Amino acid sequence: MAPDRLETQVIVVGAGPVGLMLAGELRLGGVDVVVLEQRRGPTQESRASTLHARTMEILDSRGLLPDFGEPPNEPRGHFGGIPLDLALPGPYPGQWKVPQARTEAVLEEWVLSLGADIRCGHELHELRTADDDEDRGADGGYVEAVAAGREGDLTVRGSFLVACDGEDSTVRRLTGARFPGQDAQRELLRADVEGIEVPGRRFERLPDGLAIAARRDGVTRVMVHEFGSTAPVRTGDASFDEIVTAWKRVTGEDISGGTPLWVNSFGDTNRQLVHYRHGRVLFAGDAAHRQMPIGGQALNLGLQDAFNLGWKLAAALGGAPPELLDTYHDERHAVGRRVLANIRAQAMMLLGGPEVNPLRAVLTELIAHEDVRAHLAGMISGLDVRYRVGGPAHRLLGTRLPPTRLRVGDRQPTTTELLRAPRCGLLLDLRDGPAGTPAATPPDDRIAVVRAAPAHPGSALEGVGRVLVRPDGHVAWAADHGDDGLPAALDRWFGPRR
Numbered sequence: 001m002a003p004d005r006l007e008t009q010v011i012v013v014g015a016g017p018v019g020l021m022l023a024g025e026l027r028l029g030g031v032d033v034v035v036l037e038q039r040r041g042p043t044q045e046s047r048a049s050t051l052h053a054r055t056m057e058i059l060d061s062r063g064l065l066p067d068f069g070e071p072p073n074e075p076r077g078h079f080g081g082i083p084l085d086l087a088l089p090g091p092y093p094g095q096w097k098v099p100q101a102r103t104e105a106v107l108e109e110w111v112l113s114l115g116a117d118i119r120c121g122h123e124l125h126e127l128r129t130a131d132d133d134e135d136r137g138a139d140g141g142y143v144e145a146v147a148a149g150r151e152g153d154l155t156v157r158g159s160f161l162v163a164c165d166g167e168d169s170t171v172r173r174l175t176g177a178r179f180p181g182q183d184a185q186r187e188l189l190r191a192d193v194e195g196i197e198v199p200g201r202r203f204e205r206l207p208d209g210l211a212i213a214a215r216r217d218g219v220t221r222v223m224v225h226e227f228g229s230t231a232p233v234r235t236g237d238a239s240f241d242e243i244v245t246a247w248k249r250v251t252g253e254d255i256s257g258g259t260p261l262w263v264n265s266f267g268d269t270n271r272q273l274v275h276y277r278h279g280r281v282l283f284a285g286d287a288a289h290r291q292m293p294i295g296g297q298a299l300n301l302g303l304q305d306a307f308n309l310g311w312k313l314a315a316a317l318g319g320a321p322p323e324l325l326d327t328y329h330d331e332r333h334a335v336g337r338r339v340l341a342n343i344r345a346q347a348m349m350l351l352g353g354p355e356v357n358p359l360r361a362v363l364t365e366l367i368a369h370e371d372v373r374a375h376l377a378g379m380i381s382g383l384d385v386r387y388r389v390g391g392p393a394h395r396l397l398g399t400r401l402p403p404t405r406l407r408v409g410d411r412q413p414t415t416t417e418l419l420r421a422p423r424c425g426l427l428l429d430l431r432d433g434p435a436g437t438p439a440a441t442p443p444d445d446r447i448a449v450v451r452a453a454p455a456h457p458g459s460a461l462e463g464v465g466r467v468l469v470r471p472d473g474h475v476a477w478a479a480d481h482g483d484d485g486l487p488a489a490l491d492r493w494f495g496p497r498r
Contacts, residue, residue: 004154008034008117009317011145011161013124013171015039017048017100018165018285018302020107024062025310027114029423031317034156035116036147037437038123042108047264048100050296054382054437056092058307058405060228061473067106072097077107077295079342079376080349081203082364086377089460091403091416095296095381097216103299109289109497122147122154124165127174129217129280143280160313162282164306167269169287177283178274181290182344184267186351187231188292189224189243198222198251203350210350219261224250227353238265268292269345270340284309289336291343294350295380301339304382305332311471320495331387342379387474390492391485394478401428401469402460406452415461419473424448425494426469430461446494468493 010026012019015037023033041412048165051059051071059065064088077086112118126146143161147154163171172179188210198220201213212223224246240260260298272289276282285302309328316325349356349363366372378384387398396402404415418426425447447468454461461467468477468489477489490497 004152004155006034006117006154008032008156008158009160010034010313011143011156011158012164013034013145013165014166014285014287015104015108015118015162016164016166016285017103018306019162020104020111022162022164022284022306022310023116023118024107024111024114025307026314027111027116028062029311029314029318031314033116035111035118036124036145036146036154036156037118037120038147042104044100048103048293048296048299049097050299051096051098051103052088052296052300052381053088053090053092053094053301054385054400055303056096056402057090057400057416057473058303060091060416062110063420064106064110065186067109068096068098068102069172076126077377077380078203078368079295079363079380080346080360081205082349082360082367083112083202084367084376084380085318085373086381088377088381088383089402090383092416100299104161105271106383119147119149119154124170124174127161127171127281129285130362131279141280159317160280160282162313163287164302165287166441167286167290169283171281172273172283172287175278175281177278179290180274181271181340184231184269184273186225186229186347186353187265187267188223188225188363189238189246189265190221191240191243191263192219192221192261193255193258194261195221196222196306197221198255203426206250208398210244211247211251215295220258222247222255224270225351226250227391231265234265237263239263248486260340266293268344268351270344270347272333272336272340276333277326282309282325282328283315284332288332289340292342292347294343294346297339297343297359297380300382301336304335304385307472308332314423315495321492324493324495335385354440385474389474389489391477391489392479394475394480396467396475396478399475400473401467404459404461405455406461408450408452416473417468418450419471423471423486425471425490426450428452428467428469429465430454430462430467431465444490445498446490 012023012035015035022037023185026033073094075087077084077095124147128144131141143159144156163169189367198213201211210225214221226246240263242254269290276288284305312324312328389398401415405412427447427449429451465480470476476493
């Protein structure tokens with residue numbers, strides 16, 4: 001192969017958190033991956049700094065949490081600037097503060113240890129696909145990506161390409177994928193600033209605008225919006241002078257003597273692709289949906305896109321039914337649509353002027369009711385995601401496997417720990433019988449069978465007979481008694497028995 005040409009199975013465009021998560025999942029599935037990234041080195045920006053409970057569970061299921069150290073935990077988040085307790089049952093309640101640069105560093109080290117090929121300094125500018133008999137790939141088609149690097153163009157050919165290249169996705173532009181929705185009408189200016197002393201502000205609504213200020217490690221992050229202002233058409237980031245001026249008008253404080261470390265703005269754009277899959281080209285993260293990054297939902301939504309897609313794409317390349325890959329769009333498009341709706345509602349309450357105060361007052365009253373609080377917390381954290389997986393009805397069907405400590409022989413692993421080992425299905429057998437003994441299930445290379453019992457009374461798995469769990473931790477089948485629907489679930493999610 002010429003030095004300016006590479007062959008792989010999957011091309012991932014973008015080495016941000018979403019692209020790295022996807023590359024790691026693909027490598028765990030035994031897939032060859034080339035990641036193309038236009039940056040020449042790691043980012044020092046931390047646009048997103050919040051990891052929610054479901055994302056923490058995902059990172060735990062891959063054994064990555066120790067690499068994050070001990071990030072600060074904040075049980076209280078917000079909905080449109082209204083305080084909201086995010087605590088729900090699970091090992092990681094609330095939200096965890098991790099700079100995006102740290103998240104990328106951990107994921108990159110993991111991906112490289114798994115053998116992925118990351119090509120920094122390569123900017124995509126051409127895309128070709130073929131599904132006919134001419135120049136056939138191993139499975140009858142291919143995608144070619146042409147990226148400009150320091151030493152000229154690099155052409156990479158693979159069976160699939162996944163766009164994880166952000167809100168201004170080059171792949172989306174090159175494919176002409178339909179991306180309907182609303183352009184930004186209002187914006188929030190923000191900066192990380194050294195050398196200023198201002199009061200801490202948590203979504204403080206002043207007569208002329210919204211002001212936020214939080215200090216960490218000697219740096220103050222300020223965010224400001226002037227009520228009634230509209231989002232300008234920008235070709236780059238906002239300037240520090242703009243932020244100084246807006247901050248002065250809203251708060252009366254002068255921050256011009258500070259040193260800006262990072263400055264940008266984000267608007268209330270709200271767009272979503274019509275289809276997350278275009279043949280051999282798929283989209284994840286901000287390339288698939290663009291939204292105001294309120295409450296850290298954008299990053300977490302994208303990481304969970306990648307977690308859903310990775311095992312399915314690996315399985316498809318390994319001979320699983322073609323329909324499996326279509327479930328990525330079916331499941332994640334619906335989740336994305338719901339998240340974009342809640343973000344749009346929050347943007348209206350956050351950036352609106354006095355006209356939204358009655359709505360804010362009503363919502364503040366409603367959040368005091370536990371069922372309302374839990375509903376909003378589940379939606380923001382991603383813990384309430386339930387996929388339509390088909391099969392006989394069961395209270396666990398489509399949900400994430402509830403984090404539970406189990407007895408397996410002389411061990412007491414958590415369900416999350418059990419998900420680290422197999423890159424196949426996990427059939428958890430909780431029927432009466434000594435935990436850890438062989439289950440009465442015929443050998444099947446599509447699944448790992450674990451006989452266990454809840455370690456403590458009152459477990460969410462108490463009374464459940466058997467549970468079939470996908471590699472992304474979601475329940476594909478469950479029954480308290482019998483095995484009605486289990487063979488069909490195995491065939492649907494893991495292909496026919498070999």
